[in-house]
Amino acid sequence: MSDHAAPATGAILVTGANGFVGRALVEHLLTSQPRPVIAAVRQADADLPPKASRRVAPALGPTAQWASALKGVECVVHAAARVHVMQDAVADPLQAFRQVNTAGTLALATQAAQAGVRRFVFISSIKVNGEQTLPGQAFTADQPPQPVDPYGVSKHEAEQGLLQVARETGMEVVIVRPVLVYGPGVGANVASMMRWLARGxxxxxxxxxxxxxxxxxxxxxxxxxxxxxxxxxxxxxFLVSDGEDLSTTGLLRRMSRALGRRALLIPIPPACLALMARVLGKTPVAQRLLGSLQVDIEKNKQRLGWQPAVPVDVALQATARHFLELQRR
Structure with missing residues (x-):
C-alpha cells in the first residue's frame, strides 16, 4: 500500500475545466468527492457546473505561473491541451504542440510538485501508443510507445517528462490514455456521423x-x-475504453438506433473505399474509418478493480438524446 492510502482532504484542481472532458469530470467529482473541486479556466466567466469553485489559470506554456491556482491543492487533473486537429494551419505543428502539451504540462507539474501537490493525473492520448492495430492485437498500457503525428509525439514527451518529475520530487503521476471519446456534447467526427445519420x-x-x-x-x-x-x-x-470494440459499420447501425433512424449503409468493399480516399487525398480519414485500433484494459481491472459501468448502447442513447435536443432548438 502507498503511504498516501489515507483519505485525502486537499482540493482537486481540474485544468481545461470548461472543455468537453473537463466539464464532465468536474461534474462527476462534485458528486463523488467530499473534498473541494476547483475548476481552472482561462476566463472568469467560463460556463461551469453551478457548484464548482473556479480559479483563473494562465495559458499553458513554458513560462506560465500557477502559484495562485495551486494554493491548497492536493491533486491536479490536467485535462487542458492543444488538441489534435485534422488540418493544422500553423507552420510548425510539432513545435506548437510541444509548446503547450509538453513544455506547458511540465511547467505546471514542476510547480505543482513545489507547491506540495500529492498526485498529478495527466489526460494523455491513445495516439502515444500509435495510430492503428491489427484486429485482435490490442495496444497495452506497458508496451513501447510509437506515436506518429505531432500531437501524439507531444503527449508522449509530456509523459516522459512527468515520470521524470515524479522520480525527482516524489509527486505521484498517473497517466491516462483515452481512445476516441463520445458522449453528450461531442463534436468533430462523431457529431458529423450523427448529422449524416439523422438526415438519412x-x-x-x-x-x-x-x-x-x-x-x-x-x-x-x-x-x-x-x-x-x-x-x-x-x-x-492506463488505457481506457468501454471494453467493447465495434466495427465502423456496427457503430453506425447502433448510433442510428439511438437516434431513432434507419441507417442507409451501402456495402462498398473497403479496398475500393481506400483507393478512392487515396485518389482524393483523404487517406488519414480512410484509416480511421477502415482501420482497427483496439486497447486492452485488463490492467485497469486487475490493478484498480475497475470495470466500465455504462454499456455502449446506453452511452450512445445519451449522446443521441443530447444531439437531438440541440437540433430541435
Whole structure:
C-alpha cells in the first residue's frame, strides 16, 4: 500500500475545466468527492457546473505561473491541451504542440510538485501508443510507445517528462490514455456521423469489418476519478475504453438506433473505399474509418478493480438524446 492510502482532504484542481472532458469530470467529482473541486479556466466567466469553485489559470506554456491556482491543492487533473486537429494551419505543428502539451504540462507539474501537490493525473492520448492495430492485437498500457503525428509525439514527451518529475520530487503521476471519446456534447467526427445519420444520408460504409475501441464520457470520467484516489494508480499508465470494440459499420447501425433512424449503409468493399480516399487525398480519414485500433484494459481491472459501468448502447442513447435536443432548438 502507498503511504498516501489515507483519505485525502486537499482540493482537486481540474485544468481545461470548461472543455468537453473537463466539464464532465468536474461534474462527476462534485458528486463523488467530499473534498473541494476547483475548476481552472482561462476566463472568469467560463460556463461551469453551478457548484464548482473556479480559479483563473494562465495559458499553458513554458513560462506560465500557477502559484495562485495551486494554493491548497492536493491533486491536479490536467485535462487542458492543444488538441489534435485534422488540418493544422500553423507552420510548425510539432513545435506548437510541444509548446503547450509538453513544455506547458511540465511547467505546471514542476510547480505543482513545489507547491506540495500529492498526485498529478495527466489526460494523455491513445495516439502515444500509435495510430492503428491489427484486429485482435490490442495496444497495452506497458508496451513501447510509437506515436506518429505531432500531437501524439507531444503527449508522449509530456509523459516522459512527468515520470521524470515524479522520480525527482516524489509527486505521484498517473497517466491516462483515452481512445476516441463520445458522449453528450461531442463534436468533430462523431457529431458529423450523427448529422449524416439523422438526415438519412446514404453512406458507403456498410461492409467494414474492422475493430475500434471507444470510450464514453461517463466511463472516462469515472475512471479518471478513480485514478485521483486509488493508491495502486500511482506512477502508472492506463488505457481506457468501454471494453467493447465495434466495427465502423456496427457503430453506425447502433448510433442510428439511438437516434431513432434507419441507417442507409451501402456495402462498398473497403479496398475500393481506400483507393478512392487515396485518389482524393483523404487517406488519414480512410484509416480511421477502415482501420482497427483496439486497447486492452485488463490492467485497469486487475490493478484498480475497475470495470466500465455504462454499456455502449446506453452511452450512445445519451449522446443521441443530447444531439437531438440541440437540433430541435
Amino acid at each position: 444520408v446514404p453512406l458507403p460504409l456498410g461492409a467494414i469489418d474492422n475493430r475500434r475501441s471507444l470510450v464514453s464520457l461517463a466511463n472516462l470520467v469515472d475512471f479518471v476519478a478513480l485514478c485521483v484516489e486509488h493508491p495502486c494508480a500511482a506512477n502508472q499508465v
